[in-house]
Amino acid sequence: MKRVDDYRLRLGQHELVPLIIGGMGVDISTAALALEGARLGGIGHISDAMIKTVTDRRYDTHFVREKLKLYRQNIGNTDKSIVQFNLEHLAQAQRLHVSRTMEAKRGEGLIFINCMEKLSMNAPRETLRVRLRTALDEGIDGITLSAGLHLGSFALMEDHPRFRDAKLGIIVSSLRALQLFLKKSARLDRLPDFIVVEGPLAGGHLGFGMDWKQYDLTSITLEVLAFLKEQQLSIPLIPAGGIFTGSDAAGFLAMGCAAVQVATRFTVTEECGLPTKVKQEYFRAAEDDIEVNTLSPTGYPMRMLKNSPAIGAGNRPNCEAYGYLLDGKGHCAYIDAYNREVAAHPEAKKVSVKDKTCLCTHMRNFDCWTCGHYTYRLKDTSRRQPDGRYQLLTAEHVFRDYQFSTEGTIALPA
Numbered sequence: 366m367k368r369v370d371d372y373r374l375r376l377g378q379h380e381l382v383p384l385i386i387g388g389m390g391v392d393i394s395t396a397a398l399a400l401e402g403a404r405l406g407g408i409g410h411i412s413d414a415m416i417k418t419v420t421d422r423r424y425d426t427h428f429v430r431e432k433l434k435l436y437r438q439n440i441g442n443t444d445k446s447i448v449q450f451n452l453e454h455l456a457q458a459q460r461l462h463v464s465r466t467m468e469a470k471r472g473e474g475l476i477f478i479n480c481m482e483k484l485s486m487n488a489p490r491e492t493l494r495v496r497l498r499t500a501l502d503e504g505i506d507g508i509t510l511s512a513g514l515h516l517g518s519f520a521l522m523e524d525h526p527r528f529r530d531a532k533l534g535i536i537v538s539s540l541r542a543l544q545l546f547l548k549k550s551a552r553l554d555r556l557p558d559f560i561v562v563e564g565p566l567a568g569g570h571l572g573f574g575m576d577w578k579q580y581d582l583t584s585i586t587l588e589v590l591a592f593l594k595e596q597q598l599s600i601p602l603i604p605a606g607g608i609f610t611g612s613d614a615a616g617f618l619a620m621g622c623a624a625v626q627v628a629t630r631f632t633v634t635e636e637c638g639l640p641t642k643v644k645q646e647y648f649r650a651a652e653d654d655i656e657v658n659t660l661s662p663t664g665y666p667m668r669m670l671k672n673s674p675a676i677g678a679g680n681r682p683n684c685e686a687y688g689y690l691l692d693g694k695g696h697c698a699y700i701d702a703y704n705r706e707v708a709a710h711p712e713a714k715k716v717s718v719k720d721k722t723c724l725c726t727h728m729r730n731f732d733c734w735t736c737g738h739y740t741y742r743l744k745d746t747s748r749r750q751p752d753g754r755y756q757l758l759t760a761e762h763v764f765r766d767y768q769f770s771t772e773g774t775i776a777l778p779a
């Protein structure tokens with residue numbers, strides 16, 4: 366049987382190991398993790414989710430503090446429409462994150478950035494424009510458009526000098542979403558350079574409803590492959606979601622896919638941004654400990670560990686400091702849910718909000734433990750130590766295991 370290393374992903378003049386480490390916000394797919402993917406000849410993703418928080422932590426900037434200072438007087442106000450991002454600061458943060466990562470790049474692989482449309486930041490077009498164009502300015506190899514249909518995103522970059530040379534692609538979960546995107550991009554005479562098809566077993570937000578169990582990655586992939594063939598479009602197709610072993614990956618490559626995108630296996634690596642204690646939660650998780658719920662204010666279902674501290678927490682909305690999920694009118698579904706609970710329990714010092722979560726706050730604090738469906742198999746990828754904890758893996762170990770393993774095997778660490 367063939368293995369991943371028997372294939373190569375061709376993107377322009379690049380010839381790559383057909384393995385992509387998917388973007389995981391907020392700084393779960395760190396620059397260090399992405400850089401390993403590139404050093405080993407594949408593709409690694411950084412993410413620009415909550416970028417100002419990320420640079421404050423990594424590069425000692427003070428963007429969050431400054432924004433909070435500016436809008437502090439609005440904290441008690443339900444209407445968050447005045448809480449706007451300073452676009453110059455946004456550009457500075459993006460510049461730092463991308464340029465530092467690109468300066469550190471070694472090897473033949475590539476670094477892409479994951480840009481989620483659902484991070485509407487109280488000014489969807491303006492903020493996305495800055496995020497995309499600044500990433501291009503700073504030399505990012507490619508951009509993966511995610512969490513949204515992105516029907517206007519190519520147009521936001523159209524007049525950028527790197528619009529036709531950077532690798533630009535999109536994540537979709539259905540042929541229909543892809544067709545809509547292709548229709549729009551055809552008008553700019555610019556097809557995507559790659560397409561990621563993300564199935565229902567992925568981590569993070571899902572591009573499906575709560576009926577996600579009715580879908581499967583293989584069927585959607587075959588449908589999209591057939592469509593591309595029929596349309597005579599030779600765009601690399603990259604499945605994602607639940608590809609847990611090198612053999613799973615090789616199966617998709619044999620089917621005609623150009624590469625695979627994976628993430629969950631890398632959540633328990635040293636380079637991953639999750640705190641060490643949280644990585645142990647991922648290792649320990651049983652199948653029953655994982656759920657898909659509707660707590661995310663984005664409106665997309667999200668998969669997470671049931672014991673995530675974010676679930677049922679009732680903190681005051683932190684939009685003045687963060688506010689990444691505010692739609693263009695200063696609104697977020699968590700604000701409504703929180704206010705409803707406060708009104709229902711006027712005496713309570715602290716409320717519990719069960720139906721929505723303040724995603725900005727909890728992603729920032731690594732308290733929303735989003736994960737892929739097969740997180741419960743992570744324990745089989747490492748060794749349990751005498752103290753009960755699992756040995757963390759290196760990104761190189763996991764990458765090479767995907768690249769070289771056969772027969773469904775998973776190499777344990779030395």
Ligand SMILES: Cc1cc2nc3c(=O)[nH]c(=O)nc-3n(C[C@H](O)[C@H](O)[C@H](O)COP(=O)(O)O)c2cc1C
Nearest residue numbers: 387388389390511567568569606607627628629737
């Ligand atoms: C912890 C975690 C966080 C994620 N965050 C994001 C994200 O911010 N944006 C995104 O487009 N995809 C996100 N994903 C999806 C991955 O990029 C990837 O496509 C998917 O999880 C692959 O499936 P696998 O985890 O089963 O390998 C996340 C996945 C995980 C596990």
